[in-house]
Amino acid sequence: QSALTQPASVSGSPGQSISISCTGASSDVAASDYVSWYQQHPGKAPKLLIYDVSNRPSGVSNRFSGSKSGNTASLAISGLQAEDEADYYCCSYTTSSTLVFGGGTKLTVL
Amino acid sequence: EVQLVESGGGLVKPGGSLRLSCAASGFAASQFTFSNLWMSWVRQAPGKGLEWIGRIISKSGGGTTDYAAPVKGRFTISRDDSKSTVYLQMNSLKTEDTAIYYCSSHIVAGAMGVWGQGTTVIVSS
Numbered sequence: 108q109s110a111l112t113q114p115a116s117v118s119g120s121p122g123q124s125i126s127i128s129c130t131g132a133s134s135d136v137a138a139s140d141y142v143s144w145y146q147q148h149p150g151k152a153p154k155l156l157i158y159d160v161s162n163r164p165s166g167v168s169n170r171f172s173g174s175k176s177g178n179t180a181s182l183a184i185s186g187l188q189a190e191d192e193a194d195y196y197c198c199s200y201t202t203s204s205t206l207v208f209g210g211g212t213k214l215t216v217l
Numbered sequence: 218e219v220q221l222v223e224s225g226g227g228l229v230k231p232g233g234s235l236r237l238s239c240a241a242s243g244f245a246a247s248q249f250t251f252s253n254l255w256m257s258w259v260r261q262a263p264g265k266g267l268e269w270i271g272r273i274i275s276k277s278g279g280g281t282t283d284y285a286a287p288v289k290g291r292f293t294i295s296r297d298d299s300k301s302t303v304y305l306q307m308n309s310l311k312t313e314d315t316a317i318y319y320c321s322s323h324i325v326a327g328a329m330g331v332w333g334q335g336t337t338v339i340v341s342s
Binding site for chain 2: 108110139140141142143145147152153154155158159164194196198199200203204205206207208209210211
């Protein structure tokens with residue numbers, strides 16, 4: 108199972124909106140309603156932002172939203188804040204009942 | 218609030234074995250019980266991204282395990298619900314297994330909502 112494809116880096120200014128893509132295959136993203144997104148600050152454990160494509164756990168800001176079309180999922184962040192600077196990972200359930208992560212995207216807030 | 222604490226990491230020679238533990242607590246005020254949780258292990262090699270390595274589902278769901286290809290046949294996940302603990306037995310370790318190992322609990326089949334702080338495994342001669 109190959110890792111999902113994410114851009115290595117994205118950037119934006121405070122207050123702007125950005126989007127991070129996550130491209131998979133017919134055996135994972137395209138076939139799954141179980142796509143999740145995680146935020147990881149340096150030296151910290153990952154934090155769940157989005158599950159089941161577009162659902163936010165309790166306590167996660169509504170500035171974060173998720174969507175999916177075909178074999179590509181996306182994470183959108185609106186009203187960028189300095190504390191959003193982190194690494195972001197997508198993750199998908201696969202047809203083999205395993206999970207696969209994306210390679211990660213480093214978000215820089217300019 | 219559910220908390221997960223990993224332990225058992227350390228330095229091991231190639232070909233060696235190590236067993237990691239992940240103890241869960243905080244269920245009194247939670248809607249969850251440990252025995253109903255699906256638990257995953259995820260690792261992160263130095264300077265690299267996250268890699269899912271395996272999962273064990275609840276005993277009521279069959280207690281089955283699934284593994285990623287790089288560790289299948291070498292790593293085994295088990296659980297002791299009486300101790301609210303999940304284990305990762307790692308055999309035939311390779312240098313490329315060097316990583317921080319996180320344990321996590323699922324909130325749904327495809328998402329891990331609670332994470333431990335991680336434990337470091339270094340495989341080196």
